[in-house]
Amino acid sequence: MKPHTSILGINAWHGDASAALVIDGQLVAAAEEERFRRRKHYAGFPSEAVRWCLRSAGLSPAQLDHVAINRDPSARRTQKLMWLLGNRPSLGLVADRLRNGNKVRSLRVELAAGLGISPGELGATFHNVEHHQAHLASAFLVSPFERAAAVSVDGFGDFSSCMWGLGEGNRIETMGRVGFPHSLGLLYLALTQYLGFPNYGDEYKVMGLCAYGRPRYLADLRRLVSLGRKGSFELAPEYFLHTQGGVPMAWDNGEPKVERAFSPALVELLGEPREKGAELDQRHRDLAASAQALYEECFFHLLEAVAKRTGETRLTLAGGCAMNSLANGRIEAATPFREVWVQPAAGDAGGALGAAMHVWCETLERPRTFTMEHASFGPKASDAEIDALLEFRRPELGASGCRVSRANDEHELCERVAAAIAEGQVVGWFQGAMEWGPRALGNRSILADPRRTDMQDVLNLKIKRRESFRPFAPSVLAERQAEWFESAAPVPFMGRVFPVRAEKQSIVPAVVHADGTGRLQTVTESANPRYYRLIRAFEARTGVPMLVNTSFNENEPIVCQPEEALDCFLRTKMDMLVLEDRVFERVPATVGRSHLAMDPDAVPAALPKPKTEESRRAERRP
Ligand SMILES: [Fe+2]
Numbered sequence: 001m002k003p004h005t006s007i008l009g010i011n012a013w014h015g016d017a018s019a020a021l022v023i024d025g026q027l028v029a030a031a032e033e034e035r036f037r038r039r040k041h042y043a044g045f046p047s048e049a050v051r052w053c054l055r056s057a058g059l060s061p062a063q064l065d066h067v068a069i070n071r072d073p074s075a076r077r078t079q080k081l082m083w084l085l086g087n088r089p090s091l092g093l094v095a096d097r098l099r100n101g102n103k104v105r106s107l108r109v110e111l112a113a114g115l116g117i118s119p120g121e122l123g124a125t126f127h128n129v130e131h132h133q134a135h136l137a138s139a140f141l142v143s144p145f146e147r148a149a150a151v152s153v154d155g156f157g158d159f160s161s162c163m164w165g166l167g168e169g170n171r172i173e174t175m176g177r178v179g180f181p182h183s184l185g186l187l188y189l190a191l192t193q194y195l196g197f198p199n200y201g202d203e204y205k206v207m208g209l210c211a212y213g214r215p216r217y218l219a220d221l222r223r224l225v226s227l228g229r230k231g232s233f234e235l236a237p238e239y240f241l242h243t244q245g246g247v248p249m250a251w252d253n254g255e256p257k258v259e260r261a262f263s264p265a266l267v268e269l270l271g272e273p274r275e276k277g278a279e280l281d282q283r284h285r286d287l288a289a290s291a292q293a294l295y296e297e298c299f300f301h302l303l304e305a306v307a308k309r310t311g312e313t314r315l316t317l318a319g320g321c322a323m324n325s326l327a328n329g330r331i332e333a334a335t336p337f338r339e340v341w342v343q344p345a346a347g348d349a350g351g352a353l354g355a356a357m358h359v360w361c362e363t364l365e366r367p368r369t370f371t372m373e374h375a376s377f378g379p380k381a382s383d384a385e386i387d388a389l390l391e392f393r394r395p396e397l398g399a400s401g402c403r404v405s406r407a408n409d410e411h412e413l414c415e416r417v418a419a420a421i422a423e424g425q426v427v428g429w430f431q432g433a434m435e436w437g438p439r440a441l442g443n444r445s446i447l448a449d450p451r452r453t454d455m456q457d458v459l460n461l462k463i464k465r466r467e468s469f470r471p472f473a474p475s476v477l478a479e480r481q482a483e484w485f486e487s488a489a490p491v492p493f494m495g496r497v498f499p500v501r502a503e504k505q506s507i508v509p510a511v512v513h514a515d516g517t518g519r520l521q522t523v524t525e526s527a528n529p530r531y532y533r534l535i536r537a538f539e540a541r542t543g544v545p546m547l548v549n550t551s552f553n554e555n556e557p558i559v560c561q562p563e564e565a566l567d568c569f570l571r572t573k574m575d576m577l578v579l580e581d582r583v584f585e586r587v588p589a590t591v592g593r594s595h596l597a598m599d600p601d602a603v604p605a606a607l608p609k610p611k612t613e614e615s616r617r618a619e620r621r622p
Contacts (some may be wrong), residue, residue: 006059007066008124009134010043011045014071014157015200015256016349016438019049020377021057022356024371027142028437030052030239030377032349035560041200041292042509045103047114047354050380061115068127068359069107070134070351073129077178078161083159087243100251105358127363128300129355132177138176138354139316141361143341151303151310154319155185157348160531162302164231166310168359170368175309181235181243184298185321187225190240190262192293195284196274200256205476206288208470211515213285220269224299229440231305233298238265261435273506280469296327299603300334312338318354322346322495323438327499327517332489342495344375344437353436374527375493377443378434381562386579389562400570401587410530410581414435417578421449421547425575426462428552430565431530435558436452439494440551441529443519444558446574448510448548450474453568455510455548462573463554471519474511477535480545484508485520494521510548514558521549615619 009020020030031050034040035046054061058074075436103110108124112119129137135152150167161183165174188203197205224239238245241263244497250257267273274284303315315337317328323346330342343350390397390404397404419428425448440446448455456472473494481510482488487498497519505512512518524534539545551558552565554572557567562579569577569584577584 005065006057006063007068007359007368008050008053008064009352009354009358009359010046010050010067010069010107010111011348011355012069012107013043013251014098014348014351015041015043015251016244016347017042017044017046017049017054018345018349019046020356020506021053021059022353022360022370023057025366027353027357027370027372027377030345030353031379031560032345032557034377034557035434038373038557038564040255040557041595042254043251043256043474045110045114048112050111052599056379061111061117064122064124066121066127066356066359066364067107068129068355069133070129070157070348070355072130072158073105073130074128075130076179080159083180086089089506092094095373095496104150122535124574127355127359129358131351131576132160132163133172133174134351134354134358135170135318136165136167136174136316136354137358137361138345138350139318139322139341139343140172141170141357141368141474142343142353142370143167143316145314145316145339145341145372148316149340150315150316151306152317152319152361153184153299153302153321154348155189156183157182157351160560161185164306166304166312167316170366172362175306176230180353181237181240184233184295185319186240186261187235188235188291188295188321188324188470189258190266191221191287193260194262194266194270194273195288195291196224196276196278198276200258204323205470206291207324207511208467209280209288210292210326211284211289211467211471211513211517212458213282213287213289215290216286217270217290221290221294223269224266225294225578226347227289227298227301230309231302233301239263239269240266244482245414250406292326295321295324296330296334299327300331301531303331303335303337313337314341314512316341316343318343318350320347320348325497326517328495329487329517332487340489340496342493344372344435344439344441344493344495346495347438349437367408373437373492375435375437376433376443376528377436377475379431379560380433380581386562386582388546389566393563393566396570400459403585403587405583405585407581407583410533413581413583414530415533416583417447417534417576418541420576421447421497421538422453422541424449424458426573428563428569428574428577429531429534430552430559430577430579434530434560437493438558439521440558441492441494442523442549444552444560445475445549446552447534448472449542450508450510450546450548451542451544453509459548459550461567464550465555469514471513472511472550473519473521474508474546475521475523475531476525476547477532477539478541481520481522484546486517490522491520492522492524492527494519496520508544508546508566511546520546
């Protein structure tokens, strides 16, 4: 008998292409392709993420036992055919979907091409896992619950937009679904586009905006969707274009593109849509609040029925709509569920993990032994790599007026960084393995002082340059959460929004949104020891057990490698950069910038040759 069973999970030709590697039921590596390709939400084939997963585990492609993708083109074939016959969408769209489905069917060939090998070298068994079964598996099968309701809600995948069931042990019994064309994800997408946010993944902007409005248009918006029995819902087809010939989408080798999904009937109902970049007025804010309220009505209607059907008070959530942290924060108040677990990569990236876990538990009938307690499953940088980078960039660092030093130990590092943050500095914090999922959770984060009223503006001015209505999130020590937030429910992956206690709001204005809430991350010592100790050091200085935590990037995917972190530091006005134990500080202009002020201990005398992108690619090739 082989000593190990390896399963590669893949999400491809869909938003947030990704790969995840499961060995003997344990998740050992997982990452989104966008981090390697440096293109947001990359939607082609995740060849770089696959290479990295294999390399990190020391596996060759030939050693893979199973490969699973979160798509099954044969699922709901009859329903697809009936829809085609009844609605006659454009031939171009049908051909496009067929091409996409054919790639999924020929995964062996596509994977071999992506890895630069011949298909014959792959001895693995290939599996198609239906999209929403993979979503359900990505949450329940790695959750801390032995038994729980499992719910997946998204735009569409394999001709469904929603699925739910009961998870127990290593099985998930499917109990219901909502099929095309009805979709809460599509509903939210259409309203997001109407509000002038056309890019893939812009829904979170509507979530940020709605705190400034009131749901005055909820009665109008209720015309868009009707609620039915047993948690079901139906879209009114006249307001959408996917029901009238289809919505063109592009999922190939780049940022996904989704064309307009709302129809002229919606414009008749609500008035002129907002153009991208146009000024936001109160009507837009109220519409955003109304869209969120409508989504929550439908979502809680569904959850209510699932709770009733399963009899469970525990819930695991996945699918793109599980990224709606605002709705997630209200689940206990609005439904019978009492414990909620949200997958960190709740969107389609998580389907790679779900497909692999589905094969391990349900296809191979092996026991469930893995619980996702942290999200540190991506690439990390060795000391040698960082030292090589430092040496290679030494002239540039000197010209930029940087001082580089090395902390003697973690205690000294945390003390220095906590002091800098307490003084108002903005710190790029790079340590450990990159996070799985779209949230920076203290490994690839930009950190700042939550006590400063001007910190949101400072962050936007210095680095992020994003819309002023979007809030910044707090990372709080788990044991202090209940003192500062109106819920003690753990939120390890920043998937839920809770109100900040009224008496605390004025103390941490930088992380309190306009509606008094915060999209928090609870930090434990076991999940992220260094980050936990940094926040502890900040608390010891200030009495405040939290930091502002925003993703380490500047209008790009979150940084993956140390050179990307350094580039981001150099081209923005960040005050300090931490790469593991090295601390980069800007020397005040009066000191002069003609030379690099470098601590001699920061770089060892003998250095390996610095890595270039080309040498990295060569290494990634298994
Ligand atoms: Fe999905």
